[in-house]
Amino acid sequence: MARLFGTDGIRGIANRDLNCDLAYKIGAVGAYVLTNEVHSPRILIGMDTRKSGPMLGAALSAGICSVGGDVLDVGILPTPAMAYLVRLYEADAAVMISASHNSMEFNGIKWFDKNGFKLSDEIEDRIESIIASGEELPHPEGRDVGRIISAVRAKKDYCDYLVEQSEYRFEGLRIVLDCAHGAASFIAKDVFERLGAEVIAKSCAPDGININDHCGSTHPERLQEMVVNYGADLGFAFDGDADRLISCDEYGNIVDGDQAMGILALSMHEHGTLAKNTLVLTVMSNLGLKNALKDAGISIVETKVGDRYVLESMLQNSYAIGGEQSGHIILLNKNTTGDGLMSAISLLGVVAESKKRLSKLASRIPQYPQVLVNVTVENDVKAKALEDDELATLTKQIESKLGKNGRVLIRASGTEPLVRIMLEGQDEKEILDDALALAHVIVRKYNGKIRT
Numbered sequence: 001m002a003r004l005f006g007t008d009g010i011r012g013i014a015n016r017d018l019n020c021d022l023a024y025k026i027g028a029v030g031a032y033v034l035t036n037e038v039h040s041p042r043i044l045i046g047m048d049t050r051k052s053g054p055m056l057g058a059a060l061s062a063g064i065c066s067v068g069g070d071v072l073d074v075g076i077l078p079t080p081a082m083a084y085l086v087r088l089y090e091a092d093a094a095v096m097i098s099a100s101h102n103s104m105e106f107n108g109i110k111w112f113d114k115n116g117f118k119l120s121d122e123i124e125d126r127i128e129s130i131i132a133s134g135e136e137l138p139h140p141e142g143r144d145v146g147r148i149i150s151a152v153r154a155k156k157d158y159c160d161y162l163v164e165q166s167e168y169r170f171e172g173l174r175i176v177l178d179c180a181h182g183a184a185s186f187i188a189k190d191v192f193e194r195l196g197a198e199v200i201a202k203s204c205a206p207d208g209i210n211i212n213d214h215c216g217s218t219h220p221e222r223l224q225e226m227v228v229n230y231g232a233d234l235g236f237a238f239d240g241d242a243d244r245l246i247s248c249d250e251y252g253n254i255v256d257g258d259q260a261m262g263i264l265a266l267s268m269h270e271h272g273t274l275a276k277n278t279l280v281l282t283v284m285s286n287l288g289l290k291n292a293l294k295d296a297g298i299s300i301v302e303t304k305v306g307d308r309y310v311l312e313s314m315l316q317n318s319y320a321i322g323g324e325q326s327g328h329i330i331l332l333n334k335n336t337t338g339d340g341l342m343s344a345i346s347l348l349g350v351v352a353e354s355k356k357r358l359s360k361l362a363s364r365i366p367q368y369p370q371v372l373v374n375v376t377v378e379n380d381v382k383a384k385a386l387e388d389d390e391l392a393t394l395t396k397q398i399e400s401k402l403g404k405n406g407r408v409l410i411r412a413s414g415t416e417p418l419v420r421i422m423l424e425g426q427d428e429k430e431i432l433d434d435a436l437a438l439a440h441v442i443v444r445k446y447n448g449k450i451r452t
Contacts, residue, residue, distance in 0.1 A: 004131070005124040006414040008306065009110025011099050014052035018107055020059035022131075026109055027063025027095075029130045032137050033123060034113060035069065035092040040144075044089065044151065046074040046082050047097035048183040048241045051208030052107045056097050060109065065146030067137050074154035078183040078242035080339035081158040083116035087336075088157060090114075098183070098241035101218045101326075102416070104211050116336035117315075118308050159187050163194050165334055166345050168352040170197035174232045175348070176248075178223045180216025181206040182240035188341060195345070200230050212239065217246040217327055217340075224252040234351065234358045236344040244327030245340040247347060249359040257327040258289040260347055262365035264329070265321055267350045269298055273320070280313050280322025282306070283409060287424055288366040306414055307338050368406075369428035373421045373435040374413075375448040382412040385419055385446045391438060398423070398434045406431065410438065418451070 004010050010026065012018040035041030043064050047053035053076075061071045072091060074081070079096045086094035092114050099106035111119050119127075130137075140146075175192060179185040181203050189201035202222070203215040215222055217239040227235040227248045235248040247255040255263075261279060268274035278299040281290070290300050301319070303309040307330065310322040314332055323329035328338035335342055351358055377385055385391070391410070399408050406425030413420055421438050423431040442448040 004128050005119075008100065008308070008415050009096075009108050009118070011102070011106060011108035011415050013105055014050075014056065014107040018056065018109070020055065023056045023059035023109065024063040024066075025131050026127070027060035028067050028137055029063075029127050030095070030111055031064045031069040031093070032067050033127050033130065034111070039068070040146070041069040041092040042072055042089070043069050044072045044074055044082055044086055044091050044094035045097070046077045046079075046094070046154075048211065049076055049181060049185065049206035049208060050099065050104045050107055050211050050240070053097050056107055056109070060095060060097065061148050065148065066139060067146070068140040068144050069146045071146065071148040072151045073148055074151045076183055076186065077154060077158060078187075078339070078341065079110070080243050080335050080337050080342065081154070083112050083335055083337045084158060084161055085151075085154055086112055086114060087116050088161075089151070096241065100241050100243065100415075101212055101216070101239040103213070104209050108415075112337075117311070118337065155187060159191050159194075162191050162341055162345060165342065166195055166349060168349045170195050170348055170352055173234075173348065173352065174198040174200070174230065176223060176226045176230055176232045176235035177201045178215055178217075178220070178226070178235065178237040179204045179242075180212050180238055180240050181210040182212065182216065182238065182242060184238045184242035184341060188238070188242075191341060191345075197348070200226065200232065202226060216240065217244050220246050220248060220254055223248045224254065228252040234348075236340075238340040239327070242340040243338040245329065245343040245347075246327050247344070247358065249362060250357055251359055253359060253362070255358060255362045256325055257323055257329060258286045258325045259362045259365040259367070260327070260343065261321065261323050261329055262289050262292060263350055263361045264331075264346055265293060265298055266296060266364060267354070268321065269296065274298065275318055275320035278317075278319050280310050280319050282310060282324050284325050284422060286325065286367055286370055287407070288368045292365050305411060311337070368424050369426065369431060370422065370424045371428065371432045371435050373439045374451040375419045375421065375439050375442045376417060376451050377419055377442060377446050377448045379417045381446050382417070382419055385442050385448070386410060386412060388441065388445060390445070391441045394438055394441060398438070402431075408434075408438075419448070
């Protein structure tokens with residue numbers, strides 16, 4: 001069996017890679033592994049808006065109930081809501097059914113432990129080994145069979161928490177929200193209006209199919225147009241499960257996760273709240289961010305790509321903030337995982353407190369030209385492609401040419417059948433040509449296809 005867990009849970013095409021039989025097993029084994037010392041464990045289940053969510057949720061719930069666990073069904077809520085609610089309700093675990101920023105045919109399952117943290121590699125490995133071995137699990141009967149309970153207060157409890165965490169009010173600010181027809185669709189507008197902002201909310205009409213469809217954080221061009229057309233002060237775009245944030249200033253310029261983290265870290269540094277004076281990033285973060293923070297006297301710690309590795313570093317070293325260029329931003333004093341709505345509230349707080357436009361704040365974090373080319377390849381050849389001698393030779397030639405003013409990063413996606421080729425340098429056309437040259441090696445030798 002191929003490895004189930006990627007860098008962000010289990011993900012694949014719903015009803016093919018991730019079908020009801022597998023979801024049932026994941027529910028049963030996950031509940032058994034995480035809560036096998038609890039007589040009647042309680043496990044939260046939430047989902048985003050994609051059509052396959054209820055189908056997989058039913059199978060997952062059945063698996064949990066089959067080993068004696070009770071399911072608390074919170075309905076449609078963002079992924080970070082699960083990390084918060086599992087602690088609030090003192091449950092034993094939580095499960096989110098979502099494929100995040102992916103298109104609707106994908107879905108995924110990600111677990112949180114009772115403390116709101118994603119599972120360690122060791123626990124994931126144990127779940128996988130039990131599923132692969134077919135180990136017999138306990139099957140209680142009669143009154144010991146689990147049940148499904150509707151958690152009717154979950155939406156209100158999470159929204160109340162978001163509002164309570166804001167230190168500022170936002171009267172006088174007009175903002176545009178793009179909710180990607182996803183999990184933020186039913187809560188985002190209300191949260192920001194409760195904080196005093198004038199809100200224009202778009203892509204808030206999910207039909208099970210339109211999630212992330214030319215909207216949200218992966219397609220911010222709509223947000224850029226709306227901010228300018230509505231004369232808004234700024235805009236926020238979330239992905240399907242609302243754990244990431246891409247922003248837009250008043251001129252329609254994108255403010256990505258790197259710049260948002262830079263703005264927040266600089267503000268925390270100036271207020272003396274930046275723990276150990278450090279920001280945790282991944283290797284994908286822009287050189288402009290790294291150089292700007294170093295100039296400001298802020299230390300940088302780099303990790304592998306994946307918010308779980310950022311969080312791991314933060315926990316081990318008691319850092320306060322970390323995240324990814326894609327918009328996953330972890331504010332550890334507020335939640336245990338990336339939270340798009342919380343990140344937006346925090347960023348808006350800097351705007352309100354400083355009385356500066358987002359464009360002015362973002363100008364402190366310059367962006368070096370950076371290009372990313374994605375090459376679709378089958379999962380079972382990704383590792384071989386990365387080790388290709390021709391690819392390695394060409395990479396060294398390009399790195400030598402770029403010198404200290406650029407870099408090449410080639411990595412396999414942990415959530416999709418992709419090899420990602422990222423180049424950074426001074427000349428955008430040159431690095432794009434170089435990235436495409438590297439991509440064509442994979443296309444030619446490993447039946448790849450450049451994804452536009």
